[in-house]
Amino acid sequence: MNRWRAIWRTTPMRLTLRLVALFVLVSLATFAAAWWQSNKTLLDATETVLEQEIAELSASQQPDGIARAVRAVAATADPDHLILRYDGPNGPVGNYLGPLPPGDLRQAVLEDGGNDIDGTYILRSAEVAGGLLTVGQDADALEELREVFVRVLLFAMLPTALIVLTGGMLIARRAASRSATIEATLARLTAGDWAARLPPFDGPPDDLSRVGAGIDRLAAAQEASVAALRQVSADIAHDLKTPIQRLSVLLDQARTLSPDLAPLDRAGAEIEGIVATFEALLRIAQIEGGGSRARFAPVALGPLAQTMADLYDPAAEESGHRLTLVLRDPATIRGDRTLLGQVIANLLENALRHTPPGPVTVTVEGATLTIADRGPGIPDSERQSVRRRLYRLDRSRSTPGHGLGLSLVDAIVKLHGGTLELSDHDPGLRATVRFDGARL
Secondary structure, X not given: OHHHHHHHOOHHHHHHHHHHHHHHHHHHHHHHHHHHHHHHHHHHHHHHHHHHHHHHHOOOOOHHHHHHHHHHHHHHOOOOOEEEEEEEOOEEEEXXXXXXXXXXXXXXXEEEOOOOEEEXXXXXXXXEOOEEEEEEEEOHHHHHHHHHHHHXXXXXXXXXXXXXXXXXXXXXXXXXXXXXXXXXXXXXXXOOOOOOOOOOOOOOOOHXXXXXXXXXXXXXXXXXXXXXXXXXXXXXXHHHHHHHHHHHHHHHHHHOOOOOOHHHHHHHHHHHHHHHHHHHHHHHHHHHOOHHHHHOEEEEHHHHXXXXXXXXXHHHHHOOOEEEEEEEOOOEEEEOXXXXXXXXXXXXXXXXXXXXXXXXXXXXXXXXXEEEOOOOOOOHHHOOHHHOOOXXXXXXXXXXXXXXXXXXXXXXXXXXXXXXXXXEOOOOEEEEXXXXXXXX
């Protein structure tokens, strides 16, 4: 049902509905014009016949002669088909003496039980010899014409519209299937799976095929560009990591020889920070490469959050924070347990490091993880920037860290098909991670 409901919202289906509506409107206008013309032609022919009948009945131009002629014709005429009446000086005569609507040429419903008259007639009246001569003919021809047009309307236009609509639905279903394939591929590309490609479409090439080919070309170019960038970043990190580690070893050796250890200790701390930065950059590059997906397995978020909360509870007490864990029907998702633990660890470290003593709450509700604090928060204008590598807020530059914590969290969340949202906790920061797409 949802599939057909989605088809009704597709562009081919909407175009089909517009074409059907246009076809119906044009057909109705054509039928109306044809009906009006046919009806007018039939009325003109009927009027000509009635005028000839009046001319023949009033040939004598004498009231008595007209009355005799009307009586003679009325005596043999079938009142179901022909009505005659003359309202002369000596009173009305004819086969219908009931009330008549005013007018020269008109259509009226007449009833006379005595003369077995009950139907619709086309009447023509004319003043002759001091009286009013009225001749009427049944409107059966008009009724038959109307029925013919209704049958043509029902058995020609409506079936055609239904056939066009059905064909449009089938075409729209095929187009919707292609669009769904394109959307799924774009979703994979958006999630960082640059190897995603569209499968070949059946049938002759069309506009969707050309769009798909363009997406594949764009994905291939982007995949090559990202691979080259990652390779360069990895090469730089690898090439610099070794000499930095050697420098760290030399500083350790120098500490044993120099009487003034304070500058060497500071230099060693800086070297350790540089090494940690490069290791974090390498880790992010590896995660973005997608190789960790091979290790995905079912991970229960509740026990994982409990483990991380127990691990960080002593540090929270030492810094004056109160760590609280709330579990509401925690879900099991497919992912890498180590990386998911890294997400909780980084978010907790940020909350404990950058906020004054106070409550820090970890909540797992279904496949959603939330960590909220009561610190200064992050300005709305900075919430996208803090996901960038090595980016730090001005107030955080004096605190330990290298500006890669949220970048690593964001990379891991995207690897699992999730989303990271930073919002106000009023006061404080609320970090919400949703893994709905990875839920088992």
